Amino acid sequence: MEPILKLADVRKRFGGVVTADHINMRVFPGEIHGLIGPNGAGKTTALNLISGIYEVDGGTICLGGKDVTRLPAHQRARLGVGRTFQVPRFLRRASIYDNLMIGLDLANQFGFLRSFFGARGDELNALLEPLKEIAGLSFNWEDDIAAMPFGQQKILEIIRALIAKPKVMLIDEPAAGLNSEEILRTMNLIKLVSERGIGVVVIEHKMDLIMNICHNITCINFGKVIGQGAPKEISANPAVIEAYLGKEDDDA
Amino acid sequence: MRRIGDHLKKNTQIYVFLGIMALFTLITPNFTTMYTQSVVNTVLAYFIAALGMNIMLGMGGQISFATCAFMGLGGYISADLMKMGLPSPLTILCGLIVCGLFAFLFGLLMYRLAGYFATFATLALAVTSYGIYNSFKPLTGGADGLINIPTLSFGPLTLTSMYSYFYLLALACVLAAVFVERLRKTSYGRSLAAVRDNEIAARTLGVNVYMTKILSFVMAGVLAGLAGIILAHQNRYLSAGTLTLDISNMFIIIAMLGGIRSTFGTLIGALIVVLLPEVLRPIKEYIRMVYGFVIIILMVFMPMGLWGLLEMIGKSIRSRIWVRPEGRESRRGANS
Numbered sequence: 133m134e135p136i137l138k139l140a141d142v143r144k145r146f147g148g149v150v151t152a153d154h155i156n157m158r159v160f161p162g163e164i165h166g167l168i169g170p171n172g173a174g175k176t177t178a179l180n181l182i183s184g185i186y187e188v189d190g191g192t193i194c195l196g197g198k199d200v201t202r203l204p205a206h207q208r209a210r211l212g213v214g215r216t217f218q219v220p221r222f223l224r225r226a227s228i229y230d231n232l233m234i235g236l237d238l239a240n241q242f243g244f245l246r247s248f249f250g251a252r253g254d255e256l257n258a259l260l261e262p263l264k265e266i267a268g269l270s271f272n273w274e275d276d277i278a279a280m281p282f283g284q285q286k287i288l289e290i291i292r293a294l295i296a297k298p299k300v301m302l303i304d305e306p307a308a309g310l311n312s313e314e315i316l317r318t319m320n321l322i323k324l325v326s327e328r329g330i331g332v333v334v335i336e337h338k339m340d341l342i343m344n345i346c347h348n349i350t351c352i353n354f355g356k357v358i359g360q361g362a363p364k365e366i367s368a369n370p371a372v373i374e375a376y377l378g379k380e381d382d383d384a
Numbered sequence: 385m386r387r388i389g390d391h392l393k394k395n396t397q398i399y400v401f402l403g404i405m406a407l408f409t410l411i412t413p414n415f416t417t418m419y420t421q422s423v424v425n426t427v428l429a430y431f432i433a434a435l436g437m438n439i440m441l442g443m444g445g446q447i448s449f450a451t452c453a454f455m456g457l458g459g460y461i462s463a464d465l466m467k468m469g470l471p472s473p474l475t476i477l478c479g480l481i482v483c484g485l486f487a488f489l490f491g492l493l494m495y496r497l498a499g500y501f502a503t504f505a506t507l508a509l510a511v512t513s514y515g516i517y518n519s520f521k522p523l524t525g526g527a528d529g530l531i532n533i534p535t536l537s538f539g540p541l542t543l544t545s546m547y548s549y550f551y552l553l554a555l556a557c558v559l560a561a562v563f564v565e566r567l568r569k570t571s572y573g574r575s576l577a578a579v580r581d582n583e584i585a586a587r588t589l590g591v592n593v594y595m596t597k598i599l600s601f602v603m604a605g606v607l608a609g610l611a612g613i614i615l616a617h618q619n620r621y622l623s624a625g626t627l628t629l630d631i632s633n634m635f636i637i638i639a640m641l642g643g644i645r646s647t648f649g650t651l652i653g654a655l656i657v658v659l660l661p662e663v664l665r666p667i668k669e670y671i672r673m674v675y676g677f678v679i680i681i682l683m684v685f686m687p688m689g690l691w692g693l694l695e696m697i698g699k700s701i702r703s704r705i706w707v708r709p710e711g712r713e714s715r716r717g718a719n720s
Contacts, residue, residue, distance in 0.1 A: 183588050185584060185587065185588070204587075204592075205587035205588055206586075206588075206590050206591055206592045206593070209587070209588050209589055209590035213588075214588075217584075217585075221582045221584060221585035221588075222581070222582065222585065223574075223577045223582060224581045224582070225577070225580070225581055226577045226581065230574050230577060233571075233574055234571075234574045234575070234578055235589065237574060237575070237589075237590075242571055244571075244572050247570040248567070248570050248572070292589075296590070
């Protein structure tokens with residue numbers, strides 16, 4: 133099978149700080165790929181490079197066989213790179229409806245005139261119905277997004293990215309700041325995303341979650357890949373243990 | 385029936401607006417003097433131009449001080465072409481196209497600047513355009529202004545008085561307002577909201593931030609041009625003195641006062657801003673000071689303008705009336 137997302141030799145530095153040092157990574161359709169590493173290792177930078185918020189200094193990023201290295205962020209989004217953020221980024225002064233519709237707009241790509249004359253595409257409600265239950269969401273369309281609890285906002289951001297029908301979804305720390313029930317719902321949602329054939333890259337610090345849902349894991353430190361493989365291999369990888377998981381005998 | 389009800393509910397603003405415009409159109413010309421009519425016409429023209437601010441500022445969070453530049457551009461082009469003997473529909477169209485095209489080209493350059501620097505570019509445009517309008521004699525008549533501008537005529541229909549211009553303006557207002565109101569509900573309207581609220585989110589949601597901003601500038605430019613064209617032909621005279629930065633500021637005030645996110649609010653804003661100097665004639669010299677204070681007070685106490693205030697009051701009344709006892713119960717249940 134062809135990987136849906138391929139990073140080859142990706143490099144990025146900010147002044148003297150190297151945040152991506154020859155990163156190689158492949159994500160297949162339907163795969164949940166964990167991205168772990170200590171704070172400041174360059175995990176979020178990697179997501180920003182993939183989604184095009186930062187430009188790479190070198191190397192290539194391919195999406196479904198197409199080289200997107202030089203494309204701006206919005207074009208990558210249109211080609212199928214979905215994204216959520218550690219702190220959800222919403223249209224703060226818009227309703228929940230508009231916030232989700234903008235995801236649907238991305239899936240539709242109607243253009244100005246067709247949208248102006250009333251092209252609608254899929255019914256948002258029909259798309260949402262199967263998701264609402266899994267996500268445990270309840271809201272009114274016209275509510276302000278800012279009034280929504282933080283945990284629900286984070287879940288809603290994943291849903292917005294999903295509605296946009298991406299090929300790859302980049303999820304940055306989905307469980308940070310959530311209670312245990314919300315974490316469970318988030319994990320189910322991520323599984324659902326992957327079952328739809330979307331390649332998922334997820335950054336997370338809670339190791340039990342990562343080990344649980346990921347098919348493959350990449351561990352980075354100082355912008356360098358120090359371990360790559362199935363969860364079991366990673367938890368046995370000495371370099372990963374050294375840098376991130378902590379040595380067994382530290383406790384002793 | 386239900387669908388009609390939903391439709392009405394969703395588009396309340398536009399129907400209120402259309403109703404009031406219809407009433408306005410029926411009543412005004414029969415009861416006004418020439419002078420009052422010219423004031424009313426000014427309100428409508430300023431409303432059209434201020435709708436451009438509604439798009440840029442209210443939907444997209446971009447400020448432009450260049451409204452006067454486009455009012456002038458449209459006005460001079462249409463006036464000059466008509467003096468050369470072209471028919472009105474064509475001169476209006478040319479004026480609008482030139483405004484749109486110039487806004488697009490200027491936008492291409494301007495929005496390469498980040499954030500507030502783009503706003504400064506519009507400021508520069510406003511000042512520069514004034515300089516050009518005030519000194520480029522062949523096209524603008526220089527400091528004397530352009531005189532003897534022919535009046536508009538559409539086939540057999542020649543607009544001869546303030547009253548006939550009123551009907552044209554009312555029609556233009558309705559078209560512009562329906563356009564803006566529709567725009568809010570399109571994907572482009574949401575793109576603008578995304579640009580306003582969170583540029584990074586916008587980019588990751590497939591919004592071309594650069595083009596979205598440029599297009600909003602183009603729309604504002606064309607609307608300002610339309611207002612400028614009609615006013616120039618109505619007054620039969622156009623001088624750079626009426627195209628100063630002051631006038632541009634006024635459109636921002638209109639949009640902010642009425643409510644930057646409301647079409648109807650913008651009309652209220654235009655009414656107040658145009659009528660205020662009439663009422664406050666004794667302290668005319670200080671009118672700008674009044675505006676200044678009004679802006680500060682608005683930004684602090686009602687950032688969504690008068691319409692936003694009305695909406696807030698409406699919401700709180702509705703929630704008091706409509707929340708049923710069981711609704712309260714379940715809300716409490718959810719919290720505990």
